Amino acid sequence: MGSAPVSGLPALKTSPKFIFFTDFDGTITLQDSNDFMTDNVGFGAALRKKGNEDVLNGRRDFRDSFQEMMDSISTPYNQCIDLLLKNIQLDPGFKEFHAYAKANNIPIVVLSGGMTPIIRGLLGHLLGEEAASELQIVSNDVKARPGKDINDERGWEIVFHDDSGFGHDKSLEIRKYSSLPQAERPYLFYAGDGVSDLSAAKETDLMFVKAGRDLVVYCEKENVPHTTFTNFSDILSDVKNVVSGKALKASKALLAHIKKTAEETASSSNKKNLLDAADGDQGLSVAETPVWLTVTTKRHIHDSKSLKPNKIYLPHPLHTDTESTICLIVADPQRHYKNVVASQDFPEELRKRVTRVIDYKHLTAKVKQYEAQRKLLAEHDIFLADDRIINRLPKAINVFYKSTTKRPIPVVFQGKKPREQGKRVKRDPNEVNCRPASEVAAEIQKAIGAALVNLSPSTNTAVKVGYASMQPKALSENIVKVANEMATKFVPKKKNGIKSMFVKGPETVALPIWQDEQLWVDAETDVIANGSEQAKAIEARKEQANVGKKRKSIDAALDDEPKAKKAKKEAVAGSNDDKLDKQIAERKSKLRNAKKKAKSAMED
Incomplete structure (x- = not known):
């Protein structure tokens, strides 16, 4: 880091190694102040949600939608402030996060699509004036309408921060920092929840997205790497891991050990160096050596075994080989899906890799014999299956589930239910229920780069997070993403249900990255006294x-x-052997006599 801050960048004043950018409404607070005003003293929740949906689907700009929301509010400005002070609550984990950030020189920059006076007033009320004054706020403003006082009915209006379609394009502020030379650039976090955060979604190193909100839908649709959270306690845990560098340190140590072991093995066996992935050696090369995150939970992670894996989208995809071939197993009819792959809207580079498209009906008819199944398995590198039929595959094509590396990955090819004026309408029964070609391609790209989570009634779950050929920083970012997703989506009781997390290779020791001192979720129910x-x-x-x-x-x-x-x-x-022996001798004697008589009769 440079000793002097760059001019015009207040967050660099203390030469931090990390900066935390965050939305305000619905992120730092539990409720969105603008949504609350619109729902209660504006045109209501229904029109607001319709506007958000239009923004999310690209039918209108956020600026126009937000302007419409604010214009629907006629309540005087001071009454709006009073209403918000009585109803808006602070995220329960934010005070602790703020204290940690302050102690570790992590500036918090609030980037909001709301209005600065409202944000400043709420922060002073919820966090305290002194603590609130330490936060930099970049947001829209508010002013009195011409000829009116701001506290009159319809006396105020919003003043947008810039001329963009967002009203406040948050990416513009973040890019001032992300474009710095590598030696001066801090590690950038961002936390958000809604449509006002769309512009910031692709600009930072680690993106936190509030679970169940509109921003999750956008990130999944656009394949934006993100980590979900429920409150700032989740964020604090992940930020601590990044700041402490445990995942990065473990990644560096593990990769160095794998490479060193490969070199020693090659040297001792008089083989070529295994570091060369293309040397034709029959052993596992470094490029092919997987790295696993193992999660040990305090209770079973799931109550039953599922052969349908869950997906976690990674910042650094697992499958980057552009030459690997793909087999698509689709719902009936396969001709439609072949046409989708052949269409102009399907990317040419991806089309070359899709070497076979087969539906479930043809799969069970043509690939019945075990040898045919093995042949299919050998012909393709990656198998993707429509999630509507993937649960039927274990019985039909058993060979898939004897391989741990080529199990079918679920993809969503089913089209979204059609709507008219916000209401669902019946789909034409003669129409194939399939997404457009561009969306099918996007689903394929996301699926082949994702980490797969196979759940079973066990306290130990392993997830492949990368390969030994990856850079330590990229591997550590994958580890952080998977660790957080496991905690927030799959583990009962979330982080309280995790006992430990380790990273390891196929033949290495497990390196700890997180361990909980509390061994049980609930000592009263999980711990049984001796003699009870x-x-x-x-x-x-x-x-x-x-x-x-x-x-x-x-x-x-x-x-x-x-x-x-x-x-x-x-x-x-x-035990009466004498009697038995006598009976046997008598039968043999009779048999010999019978044979003699028969022989004599034949001679005569």
């Missing part, structure tokens, strides 16, 4: 499970007196 009724019941079940069928039959024979007598009689009868 629950402990006795568990021990009884264990003893019962250890008694096999043979043991049961032996015990029954010993306890059942009539059976024992019968066994004794059989033993006595079987």
Whole structure:
């Protein structure tokens, strides 16, 4: 970092290594102040949501939609402030996050599509005037309408920050920092929740998106790497991991160990160096060596085993080989999907990689025999399956699930339900339910780069987060993303349900990146005292499970007196060998005599 801050960039005043940009409404606060005013003293929630939907789908600018919202509010400005002070609440984790950021020289810059006076007033009320004064706010403003006082009815109006279609293009402020020379550029975070954050979505190193909000929909649609959060406690945990550099340190150590081991193995066996991925060696090259994040939970992560993996979209995709071939397993009819891939809207480079499109009906008819299944598996590098039929594949094509590297990845090809004036309408039954070619291509691109999470009733889950050929920084960013998504989406009780997280290679030790001192979610229910009724019941079940069928039959024979007598009689009868030998000798003698008579009769 340079010793002197760049002119015009206040956040660099203390020469920080990290800067945290954040939206205000609905991010720092639990409610959106502008939405609250619109819903309660403006034109209402229905029209507001319709405007947000139009912005999200590119039918209108955020600026126009927001202007319409603010113009619908006739309440005097001072009454609006009073209304907000009584109803807007601070995120429960923000005070702790603010204290951590201050202690670790992480400036917080508020980038908002709202209005500075309202934001400043709410922060002073919720956070305290001194703490609020430490935050830089970049936002729109407010002024009195011509000929009116700001506190008159319809006496105020919004003043936009810039001339962009956003009214306040947040990316413009962030780019001042992201465009700095690498030696001076800090690591940039951003947290947001709604349509006002669309311009900032692709500009920072780590993007936090509030779960269940409009920004999640946009990021998934545009394939923007992001990490979901429920409150600032989630953000604090991830920021601490990045600032401490645990994931980065573990990545550097692990990659160095894998490469060193590969070199030693190659040297000791008189083979070529395995660092050259294209040397034709039959062993696993460094480029092919996977890196796993293992998550140990305090309770089972899932109550049943699922062969349909979940996806986590990574900032640095796993499959970057442009030569790898793709097989699409689709819903009926396959001709429609072949036409989609062949259409002009489908990217040419991706089309070259899609070497086969087959629907479920043809798959089960043509690839019935095991040898045919193995041939299909060998012919393609990646298999993608429509999520409508993927659950039927294990019974139909068993060979997929004997391979751990080529299991079908679920993709969503099903079209969105049509709407008219905000209401769902019936789809034409003769129309194939499929997305447009451009959206199908986008789904494929997202799926092949995603990390796959296979859930089962277990306390240990491993997720592939990268390969040993990746740069440590890229690998660490993938690790942070997967760790957060596991905690917020899949683990019961979220972060409180995680015992530890490690990164490892196929043949390396596991390096810890996070461990919880508390071993249980709830000590009262998860911990059973010795000698308690629950402990006795568990021990009884264990003893019962250890008694096999043979043991049961032996015990029954010993306890059942009539059976024992019968066994004794059989033993006595079987022990009279002299009598038995005499009977056998007599039968043999009779047989010899019969043969002699028969022979004599034939000679005569």
